Amino acid sequence: MTYFFQNLINALQWGSFYALIALGYSMVYGILMLFNFAHGDVFMVGAYVGLGAATLLLMIFSTPLGPLIPGWLLLVITIISAMLLTSILGVLIERIGYRPLRNAPRASAAITGLMIGIILETGNLSIFGAQRFSFPSLIKTETFHVGGIFFTNKKILIVAVSLILMYALHLFIKKTKWGMAMRAMSYDYLAVPLMGVSIDVVAPLTFAIGSALAAAAGVLYGLAYPVLDPLMGVTLGWKAFVAAILGGRGSIMGAALAGFLLGFIEIFTAMVFPSTLRDLIAYSIILMILTFRPHGFFGQAHSAQLRL
Amino acid sequence: MRKLFLIISLSFAVIIVFSFSSCKERKKTIKIGINAPITGDIPKVGEGSKFAALMWLEDIKKAGGIEVGGTRYPVELVIEDNESKAESAVKANTKMITQDEVLIIIGPQASKQAVPAGGVADNYKTPMISPWSTNPDTTNNRPYVFRGCFLDPFQGPVVANFIKNEFGYKKAAVLYDVASDYPKGLAEFFKKAWEKINGKGSVAAYESFTTKDTDFSSQLTKIIKSGAQVLFTPQYYNEVALIVQQAKELGWKGPIVGSDSWGSAETVKLCGKACYGQFFSTHYAAAGAKGATKEFINRYNKKYGYVPDDVAALTWDALNIAKRAIESSGNITGNIKTDRTSVRDALAKIKNFKGITGDMTFTENGDPKKCAVIVRISNKGEYEFYKSVCP
Structure with missing residues (x-):
């Protein structure tokens, strides 16, 4: 039983990353009816921006006696600055990559995303080279041991921050005017502009929020797996994309739940089967789920609008 | 005409003599x-x-x-x-x-x-x-x-012997990248050697992942549950850092042992204190020589x-x-x-x-x-000569 709960905790942490990244895929799909395939690399950029911010903060606030401000505050500032800076990248991607192609065939727009992704990866490679960076440990790792189950303060933090961000997104979309505009836009992007809400505002906003969530995921990822490399977003991005589809295109709740589910499936497959077969079995299961529910858990057959 | 012939034959003679003498010169160096x-x-x-x-x-x-x-x-x-x-x-x-x-x-x-x-x-x-x-x-x-x-195959038995003689353990676990030749080969050689020493079933967990994976929690949880006393992971420095840190966070207490692919200065840079006290086999150790x-x-x-x-x-x-x-x-x-x-x-x-x-x-x-050299990562993060192990 402790074995089960240990894996449950492992899966919660791993699923958090999928969920946070999958949200960005799903939101953009809800508004623009296309998947932003550069999203995995936006996550990578977020992690690097977080690395830069954390390094800078440590430099500014370090004294011979130790840091001036506590580690958790450094972490909060790092997450927020990474989210803000990466959301600017999201807006730029929308402005440069997608807006000129808004009326182009969907395939062209999808290719744009792939190309932006490659530009971000190789851009990073040419600036920083292939060397790995170590993400500074802003808070001290403390390991807890409760009834045979091991977990760290970082694990709790990662799951908690992810859930808080998801709940904040939920509130934003449900309670604010901008959230209402986004929902309306996803319902009918031809009629809503006639009501005075411009898609040129809503689309960048969507990209900004999605990118900010990916950046938060990037910083948290850096805390848990402190080795950053330029291609870290590729596989993770693709798997989060699977989660977005599994949750139902355009569904916020679906993307979040499916992200966690994907983490659970991966971890528990490795628990039961030999780990060599992990992805083979895990993704066969997902293929089967999609065979029976082609629109995902919360998807609808004839619409892909943004839903909660 | 005769003069010309004379000159040509003379120059040939000179060339031949010189080439002989250069031959003699070569003999000496x-x-x-x-x-x-x-x-x-x-x-x-x-x-x-x-x-x-x-x-x-x-x-x-x-x-x-x-x-x-x-x-x-x-x-x-x-x-x-x-x-x-x-x-x-x-x-x-x-x-x-x-x-x-x-x-x-x-x-x-x-x-x-x-x-x-x-x-x-x-x-x-x-x-x-x-x-x-x-x-x-x-x-x-x-x-x-x-x-x-x-050679690569040699390190497997070396590490197996070292663990047996040093700690006397009976159960080992292996975690390796199934998609990369070097770790995969080494993992197999280690398994073979370990089972030869400790008998069948002594490799309590033989877990793998694929290149670019960063989360090893499920494999490590399985390894910990298997009751293995030592973990062998012949990985490169970036994965070593993640594996060792995650193993510690999941409550792994035993030693973690690696191969010469650990021997980069990056290993300690990325891994930090979690890697202190771990061992790996390599060609030579500068510190403590x-x-x-x-x-x-x-x-x-x-x-x-x-x-x-x-x-x-x-x-x-x-x-x-x-x-x-x-x-x-x-x-x-x-x-x-x-x-x-x-x-x-x-x-x-x-x-x-x-x-x-x-x-x-x-x-x-x-x-x-x-003989291979077993290096211990010291408490200062230096690669310290620990002992040499022979096949």
């Missing part, structure tokens, strides 16, 4: 070729090889050359840059063999260059010692090619300003093996072909050569039987 990546991807490796070679030459010059059959012959080094490319390494070898007429070649270092260059040396029947190449193909079926380091090894390190450090890495030490050993072989080849006849063959035969006969990277005896295949 021993030329040793160094095939190293001075430029290209791994210039540091080339630099280490070159510096070690120059230091070695200094010693030889001080002694007045190498003594063969009672006569001392001066030594000359021919250093060729292979630009860390396979085709340039082949060219460099061909040039040194056919134009410079070297007696023996030291290098190339990396298997990428050593495998094709070894083919050239073997075809021309010129002895070659690659100090650093661990790929079996370098020496396989090539009687003229030798190497100065152990004793005797001749320490002497070499100090001298190199004084001369070039940094602690030599394993390539420099292995090159040093390869040159000294070459020296021993030349000394014991009997005599230098001046016929480069016979001399090369007699040096090769002498190389094959070398037994218990005392090198700074350990004692060596060549097998029939030209690979040394050699």
Whole structure:
């Protein structure tokens, strides 16, 4: 039983990353009816921006006696600055990559995303080279041991921050005017502009929020797996994309739940089967789920609008 | 007409005399070729090889050359840059063999260059010692090619023996990348060796992942549950950092042991304190070295300003093996072909050569039987010599 709960905790942490990244895929799909395939690399950029911010903060606030401000505050500032800076990248991607192609065939727009992704990866490679960076440990790792189950303060933090961000997104979309505009836009992007809400505002906003969530995921990822490399977003991005589809295109709740589910499936497959077969079995299961529910858990057959 | 004939015949005579005399000149010097990546991807490796070679030459010059059959012959080094490319390494070898007429070649270092260059040396029947190449193909079926380091398959049994003798454990776990040749091969060799010592089922968990994975929590949880006492993970530095940290966070208490792929300075940089106190097997350890090894390190450090890495030490050993072989080849006849063959035969006969990277005896295949060094990552993050383990 402790074995089960240990894996449950492992899966919660791993699923958090999928969920946070999958949200960005799903939101953009809800508004623009296309998947932003550069999203995995936006996550990578977020992690690097977080690395830069954390390094800078440590430099500014370090004294011979130790840091001036506590580690958790450094972490909060790092997450927020990474989210803000990466959301600017999201807006730029929308402005440069997608807006000129808004009326182009969907395939062209999808290719744009792939190309932006490659530009971000190789851009990073040419600036920083292939060397790995170590993400500074802003808070001290403390390991807890409760009834045979091991977990760290970082694990709790990662799951908690992810859930808080998801709940904040939920509130934003449900309670604010901008959230209402986004929902309306996803319902009918031809009629809503006639009501005075411009898609040129809503689309960048969507990209900004999605990118900010990916950046938060990037910083948290850096805390848990402190080795950053330029291609870290590729596989993770693709798997989060699977989660977005599994949750139902355009569904916020679906993307979040499916992200966690994907983490659970991966971890528990490795628990039961030999780990060599992990992805083979895990993704066969997902293929089967999609065979029976082609629109995902919360998807609808004839619409892909943004839903909660 | 007669005058012209006279001039031509005279000049021919002069040419012949000179060429004979140059032949005699050649008889007197021993030329040793160094095939190293001075430029290209791994210039540091080339630099280490070159510096070690120059230091070695200094010693030889001080002694007045190498003594063969009672006569001392001066030594000359021919250093060729292979630009860390396979085709340039082949060219460099061909040039040194056919134009410079070297007696023996030291290098190339990396298997990428050593495998094709070894083919050239073997075809021309010129002895070659690659100090650093661990790929079996370098020496396989090539009687003229030798190497100065152990092979990949060798580390598996070495680590298994070390764990058994050091800790007396009965159950081990393995975590490796199934999509990469080096870790996969090593994991298999370790498993085989461990089961030979401790019997079937003694590898309690044999878990894998694929390249680029970063989360090993499910594999590690499984390993911990399996009751394994030690974890062997022959990974590269970026994965080592993640595996060791995650294992500690999941409550792993036992030692974690690795292979020579850990031996990069990056390992400790990325892994931090979690890696302190762990072990890995490698060719040589700078910190805590004793005797001749320490002497070499100090001298190199004084001369070039940094602690030599394993390539420099292995090159040093390869040159000294070459020296021993030349000394014991009997005599230098001046016929480069016979001399090369007699040096090769002498190389094959070398037994218990005392090198700074350990004692060596060549097998029939030209690979040394050699002890590996077990390094412990000290509490300061330094790679400390712990003990040497023999097959």
